[in-house]
Amino acid sequence: MKRKLLDILACPIDKHYPLELFEIRSEGDIVVDGALVCTSCNRFYPIIDEIPVMLPDDLRNKNEDIDFLMKNRDRLPEKIVKQGKPIHLEN
């Protein structure tokens, strides 16, 4: 996603704005991989292959979320990996 998209993205659950951005991989003004975090409800939204995946809890793919956290556990803050909603790693 273009970094500038941050100016218009809000949490789909509580509409909190702006979201916090953590970049894992970027190319110029494009964030290729990363995460968006709502500082109000502590939900994270993965950015995978340039696409921010911003779905409500009941439409999220639990296995994909776990894979994402496992893969990036050393590159994302602990508040996402170990405390993020709607799912986080136990250890």
Ligand SMILES: [Zn+2]
């Ligand atoms: Zn929220």
